[in-house]
Amino acid sequence: MTNQQTSDWISIGVDTGGTFTDFVLSIGNRIYTHKLLSTPSNPAEAVLQGLEEVVSQIETMGSASLVAKAHLTVTHGSTVATNTLLERNGAEVALLTTKNFEDLLQIGRQNRAELYNFNLVQPVPLVDESKRYGIKERICHTGEVQVPLDPTELDQLINQLPSIEAIAVCFLFSYINPKHERMVAEALVKRAVNRSIPISTSHQILPEYREFERFSTTVANAYVQPKVQKYLHFLHTNLATRLNRSLASKPRLRIMQSNGGSISVETASRVPIRTALSGPAGGVIGAYEIGKTAKYEQLITFDMGGTSTDVSLCDREISLTTESQIGGIPIQIPMIDIHTVGAGGGSVAQVDLGGALRVGPESAGADPGPACYGVGDLPTVTDANLFLGRIDPRYFLGGKMSLQPERSTKVIHQLSTEVGKSPLETAEGILRVANATMARAIRVVSIERGYDPREFALISFGGAGGLHACELAQSLSIPTVIIPPHGGLLSAMGMLLADVVKDYSQTVLWQANEHLYVQLTNQFRRLRQKAETELGNEGFEPELTQYQLTLDLRYSGQSYELNVPFDEQFETYFHQAHAKRFGHSRTDYPVEVVNLRLRAIGYVEKPKFASTSEKIGATSDISAQPFEQKEVVFGEPRLTNLYHRQDLSVGVVIASPSIIFELSATTVVPPDFKAKVDQFDNLILSQSESF
Template sequence: MEIIGVDTGGTFTDFIYKTDEGKWGVYKLLSTPANPAEAVLEGIKKIVRGEKFKVIHGSTVATNAILERKGAYAAFITNSGFEDIIEIGRQNRSRLYDLFYKREEPLVPSELRFGVSSRVNSEGEVVEDIDDEELENIVKKLEDAKAESVAVCFLFSYLNPEHEIKVKSAVERLSLPVSLSHQILAEFREYERASTTIINAYVSPKMKRYLYNIMDELKDNELRIMQSNGGSISAQTASDESVRTILSGPAGGAVGAFEIGKMAGYSRLITFDMGGTSTDVSLIDGRLPLTFESEIGGFPVKVPMIDIHTVGAGGGSIAYLDAGGSLKVGPESAGADPGPICYGKGERITVTDANLYLGRLVPEFFLGGNMRLDRDRLTKYFSLMSKELNMDEIELAEGILTVANTSMERAIRVISVDRGYDPREFVLFSFGGAGGMHATFLAKLLRIPKVFVPKNPGILSAIGMLMADVVKDYSLTVMLKAENTNYTKLNSLFEPLVEKGLEDLKNEGVNKKIRIEKYLDMRYLGQSYEIVVPFEEDYLNLFHSLHQRTYGYADKSKRVEIVNIRVRAIGIPSKPVFETMRCGSSKLKSDAILGYRDVVFDGSFYKTAIIDRDKLACGNVVEGPAVVVEYSSTIVLPFYSKAGVDKYGNLIIDIEGAENEG
């Protein structure tokens, strides 16, 4: 059976697949923003040779539906008196000193929020049952309003879901998709639970149409979808629980970086994924970082996600002058259409155009020569903007890249320095179509001594999807005082979640190689937030030590509370095996050097070698300045860098003096 990894980005849709000879092939084509499925299906048709194949896909459909406010016309049903909880939210302000700050408008308008007179108490006991006549009136209002989806969230439903199930039974006759909070997120904090459930109701209909469109074309072939937590799920599960796919594509990149880095002997990585529209960064310290406190478009999402920080700086990010005449880059992107100026249609300068203007992109080798870049189109636009700024065109191009690099440097500091990590102790793992052109400059800024560029970095997110496990996450609020429980009692509470995980993995087609991970959300009594602690016999001391490492203090005399229990059921499928090369001389073969050209670094032209990455062998060393070209990406090596090739074909770039500066 053939296997294909697909990642849809804002500019390109990327594919990796097994060829008939058993080797790995890669393919990129421009995305189709109006209907992302078109590019996905076009690429699959181009690739598929045999009759049976499996596709693992990272999709941006759920993300874009929220950011563009193009989801379903969704309704919200909750306890009477709590209809406006999603509008009231929390008192936190994301921009404290913004006098004109306004909250995002809720995804469900007031006329589609309905309250039901019912109540379950904090022990899970029914205090007031649902009135059947009142429920029927709400169902009639849903029908009259032509609602397309329904989210249901009652107080303490994670302890007793009876009322949510009753509402679903009543609404089902309208043939509407219904999202129940106890199934989406069985945890306390009703605002976050309601928000997560509403987001699922808002994006699931659109995701379902998208996935069914693809499945219709794939016939009987299997389609799996990447989740935000770094694991894959069936397309059917993804269409029902679409909130779990919000960071689908970036999660694939983090998984690919983690697995390939580990294979090559690097476990402490700062991942740097620069695509056409945005840049995603993450810090991996021996394991994939998970977060349970995320938001998208200003709305909290409390499902497990790989901890990824995103900024609006990519190859297609547009350069412009702000009201004060200062040069800015992003977050607006030229996307796939019209794209950068050099693609032939765009009329606004982008980061890609600046790289091409400085000679750091080689037009005849872009996408293996399948897509020619038009450098001559740049002259007019760079001339006009440079006159506005009273500088020459070279200064403008370098200025654009400096502004973009500064934005990405800040993003890396957020996930490292701001959290107590020293970037110099990590390796910068660079991927994405544009990552290789900026990684060495960022490493220099952050004094990171090594940059790791895998083979085919432009399609690493698609590779990560093939390397992902099947992961099912479960949680339950238990609210226990540590002094009133012990390891044995807690372990018994995990049993229903473990059984559910094993059953769901079986339904996902996984029967062998299963791993169960257990966690506790713990805090000192009186605190508002929890720390996720691996569940083991000495969990209490482990909590104290993690609290010390996270916050700089611990107090063993304080009472401790166990808030939630968590289970990760992980099915481990067969994964790609990458061939190794025999290592030899550091000297390049003559056909590896494609020629020389002048490239600008620090305002000066340097004679720079153009290197064919496909001709590099293990042990080869490339001294900067050089531009290394391959199908999916371009890697720029300034004069202060030197790259070696390891046995997997990865480029390990040393940054001269990085660890010794300062």
């Protein structure tokens, strides 16, 4: 791997996971990696400790003079916003809205997540009923002011506000005319007792129609804002304090977004909801770039960590969505389309009330962790893999972390007594149940959306991904599995590869007509001017920017849209997309434009993946020699070859069954599979006879 950056720049990607925090550092033409346990009570502590350690690592390896004159950029995927929503420990928020719409968040939509569950409990709104305030005002759907906002009533309301930590302002049709929201925001800044209270207005957070989703997203932004601001301030301040001694200038911190791009600390502090689910987004970015480099254009990304598994489908491009939920709260910002299930290395195995074996979604996380970590006393997927011999305690985290196999043996035996099976059958049952959960997730993003998984390659990463990838591929008839180098750190690697991305949108609700293309072009021009200004303020020259224009379209009378590229053929694209997704289209039916979307990209210098095929012929097939053999259970004990990944050169072929160890992950090559190292140091695994 080489880097086009000059040697006076250091780039570090940092991904905070539920169990581990991962670091990938790029300087000059070199890559350094690091991994340590997360600190759930204060994630910043693991981030700062790891940054100090990885910088010290390169200093002690003879690059101290290089570090001393270097400028540092850290791109960080934070879990603070996501965890705040999931754990419901955010700010006390006041909602100011159009009078008689105070309960909109409570009412929500009539959709039922579980159609036949008569005892379904709806998520509790993030704003308590006593802190929702209606203001007499009304703007029509045309943008005309029907009922003016009364400044006197507004002043009285502001004076009555209780002790709160954040404010959300959401009026009807503010996406067309934000006049009243701006008036309220200005009045709050001028007259509020505590002027440091953050204010989120819906026309800035999400200027789109569908008031429930717009209100929900804006309130969620306000709910997480104080906590995220505090976290980023602590991290940014301490980053400068603890690393300045080693560097030529103050470190620069950028924050990963859920749309696959990065933003400044200032922007993340203002719109923190855009940072939710940013860690999984980094993994998809890294996987897509690696797959594209290795000439695989159709990919299913499979990220299995300690707490959960994230899957996404990339059909020659990264899939985006604006329809997501976190903890039952609708979040309608653009984000990479990722489906998450509660199956990871730390997923707890237990017997349910019906006597069946269940794995997840509960996780042991980093604290207490799997039983083999030495503290926890519940069996997990990691314990099952260790018990079966697929994890070797001597080489876990490159031998840097000690495991206690006897604790795994104890909890597996205890669970086997409850299940009524032998310990080996129980351990394999844990893996089969976890694999079934993950296979269902892959079906959701592929088969259920009209894609055939047999046409895709499965690119696996995350600390636990390589242990399960081949068995998943086999169950779904996926022909090829790709395990990239540093697979357990790919989310952090993706953050090194992330460009600066800003998303803009505007609802128009226009019917198709002969002048529509010109109208849309003019509207996009206004969005682009705003985007050019903001990217220019971040220092991007025009030649380093790109603008992607798309439309949300639907047939007149439909409730939901499909997103297609914008040019003169946009209606044709829509009919084609509708036919692919739903199996039919109506070319004789009127089309409606709902939203304009503009994605502004500022390209940053990043590491490049260099081919080593010029050193070793790409066609050379060399049988790798294991450093050891031992028995591992694959249905029955099988003599299995053991390899260190750093010992595998380009072109070598690995027969099965085998286990391949590296610092950040372990890869299992089960019976009937073969593995080969390609010219980019990826492990390519397949059952194909012609492999």
